[in-house]
Amino acid sequence: xxxxxxxxxxxxxxxxxxxxxxxxxxxxxxxxxxxxxxxxxxxxxxxxxxxxxxxxxxxxxxxxxxxxxxxxxxxxxxxxxxxxxxxxxxxxxxxxxxxxxxxxxxxxxxxxxxxxxxxxxxxxxxxxxxxxxxxxxxxxxxxxxxxxxxxxxxxxxxxxxxxxxxxxxxxxxxxxxxxxxxxxxxxxxxxxxxxxxxxxxxxxxxxxxxxxxxxxxxxxxxxxxxxxxxxxxxxxxxxxxxxxxxxxxxxxxxxxxxxxxxxxxxxxxxxxxxxxxxxxxxxxxxxxxxxxxxxxxxxxxxxxxxxxxxxxxxxxxxxxxxxxxxxxxxxxxxxxxxxxxxxxxxxxxxxxxxxxxxxxxxxxxxxxxxxxxxxxxxxxxxxxxxxxxxxxxxxxxxxxxxxxxxxxxxxx
Numbered sequence: 089x090x091x092x093x094x095x096x097x098x099x100x101x102x103x104x105x106x107x108x109x110x111x112x113x114x115x116x117x118x119x120x121x122x123x124x125x126x127x128x129x130x131x132x133x134x135x136x137x138x139x140x141x142x143x144x145x146x147x148x149x150x151x152x153x154x155x156x157x158x159x160x161x162x163x164x165x166x167x168x169x170x171x172x173x174x175x176x177x178x179x180x181x182x183x184x185x186x187x188x189x190x191x192x193x194x195x196x197x198x199x200x201x202x203x204x205x206x207x208x209x210x211x212x213x214x215x216x217x218x219x220x221x222x223x224x225x226x227x228x229x230x231x232x233x234x235x236x237x238x239x240x241x242x243x244x245x246x247x248x249x250x251x252x253x254x255x256x257x258x259x260x261x262x263x264x265x266x267x268x269x270x271x272x273x274x275x276x277x278x279x280x281x282x283x284x285x286x287x288x289x290x291x292x293x294x295x296x297x298x299x300x301x302x303x304x305x306x307x308x309x310x311x312x313x314x315x316x317x318x319x320x321x322x323x324x325x326x327x328x329x330x331x332x333x334x335x336x337x338x339x340x341x342x343x344x345x346x347x348x349x350x351x352x353x354x355x356x357x358x359x360x361x362x363x364x365x366x367x368x369x370x371x372x373x374x375x376x377x378x379x380x381x382x383x384x385x386x387x388x389x390x391x392x393x394x395x396x397x398x399x400x401x402x403x404x405x406x407x408x409x410x411x412x413x414x415x416x417x418x419x420x421x422x423x424x425x426x427x428x429x430x431x432x433x434x435x436x437x438x439x440x441x442x443x444x445x446x447x448x449x450x451x452x453x454x455x456x457x458x459x460x461x462x463x464x465x466x467x468x469x470x471x472x473x474x475x476x477x478x479x480x481x482x483x484x485x486x487x488x489x490x491x492x493x494x495x496x497x498x499x500x
Contacts, residue, residue: 107134107142109288109296114209117284117302118388120379121309122216124282125350126302130177131288132206135296140180141206142290148173148212149285149298152306154223156278165285166298170224172284173212178203179291211350216282221306223280280306304387310334310380312391313342313361318376318398322405325365329378329394341381343388346374347396357381357388370483373400403483407431409490410460410477415497422473422497424462429479435486438478439464444496446474456480467499 110131118125130146133139149165150172164170178201204210214220287298311332319326327344334340341357344365353365353376365376377393412427424439436456440449441464452464467473476491 106290106292106294107136107138108290108294109133109141109143110135111297111299112146112210112286112288115286115299115302117304117386118390119216119304119309120390121392124214124216124284124304126212126214126284126286127209128212128286129209130204130206131296132180134290142292143177143206143288144291144293145177145289146175146210147171147287147289147295148175148214149287150214150220150282151225152221152223152282153280154226155280156229157223157225158227158229159283160225162285162298165283165301166287166295172214175210175212176203177288178205180206213350216306220282282306302387303385305384305389307384307389309389310340310382310391312380312394313378314394316376316378316394316397320368320399320401322403323366323368325368325374325376325399325401326362327365327376327378327397328362331361332380332391338382341383343379343381343390345377345379345393347377347393357383368401370401370403373398403433403481403487406487406489407434407479407481410437410479410492413475413477413492413495415475415495417497417500419500420465420467420469422464422467422475422499424464424475424477424495426460426477426492428460429489431479431481433481433483435480435482438480438488440476440478440491442474444472444474446494446496449474449476449491469499472496472498 110133112128112130114127114129116127126148131141131143133141149167149170151160151165151170153159160170282304284302284304285298285300288296290296311334313329313331315330317328319328329342331340331342339359341359342354342361342363343352343357344354344363345352354363363378375396375398377396379393380391382389408429408431410426410429412425414425416423416425426437436458437453437460438456439452439462441452442449452466453462464473464475474494474496476494478491479489480486
């Protein structure tokens with residue numbers, strides 16, 4: 089017989105688990121002259137990998153630092169005085185068939201809740217006013233003695249690095265801290281900058297780990313492109329422009345926008361001064377602008393917009409000529425058949441006929457017909473006829489294809 093003996097006393101209750109959200113991901117930073125635009129993806133898990141994520145809000149902190157000045161510590165940067173924005177996040181949606189009471193402490197989320205939720209992409213825009221451009225940190229960094237080895241600063245325990253984040257270009261993904269292939273070399277001398285950091289805050293108030301810092305250089309933007317032109321085809325609009333003059337070793341990139349657009353039409357910055365936008369709508373004017381992009385430390389610095397260029401595509405493109413025309417003679421009739429063309433704006437076909445040798449063909453059908461067959465019952469026995477088919481579209485005025493390959497047949 090085995091006997092288990094205990095003290096009979098219950099221990100103190102364990103404290104509730106304090107969850108903290110994981111890092112935001114896919115951080116992208118783009119400066120357009122007097123504004124900085126961030127996009128990032130909200131986490132769907134907590135730091136320990138558990139779900140659902142406890143995320144009440146996302147906080148963005150920013151501070152301006154003079155050229156060559158000592159950068160703030162994390163404790164200083166994450167102070168309330170530097171909080172640039174606080175974005176509320178709605179709770180994760182309930183799983184199918186799950187009752188609201190199974191998530192104690194989390195309110196039921198209405199379907200029309202405008203707040204972003206876990207996994208959503210969030211956009212934050214900060215206007216660079218004079219007050220925000222005025223440096224908060226101006227104390228010069230100590231100058232190392234002549235001949236002393238240069239080593240990167242070591243972040244204190246628990247702090248995030250103070251080196252610039254390499255945010256991926258628009259439409260791209262990347263690993264923070266890995267320079268992009270198109271990055272411009274770091275400036276030869278220190279420049280003023282605005283430092284940003286982003287962190288999530290749990291519903292219990294516990295902050296998550298902040299992101300790697302994003303250093304946005306406060307320097308003059310690159311020059312805009314010039315001589316922007318636009319051409320159209322039946323399926324696309326093509327833009328071309330003259331690149332600006334840049335310093336040796338600098339590779340200019342480009343983003344294309346619609347006027348007042350916030351997101352480039354191109355998925356990633358263009359390395360060539362040309363862009364093709366698929367799709368056209370005949371009769372509707374479309375306008376575009378182009379910005380030069382310079383990459384520094386993983387942040388995209390964009391120029392002022394180019395002069396806008398506008399174009400109104402018009403349908404001057406005829407349909408393809410019909411193919412596969414064949415003719416069969418019968419008693420008092422010659423029957424024609426051909427392959428259908430695939431243009432979406434096809435109005436129909438016009439049948440042309442002439443007597444051999446067919447120097448001049450005249451239309452047999454005064455209006456376009458939709459069928460791909462035709463019976464010519466006006467033939468005279470013993471006469472040899474030449475036929476061709478022309479496709480016509482719905483444009484105003486209509487566009488006509490070149491005639492199909494001719495066929496000949498003798499009436500019976």
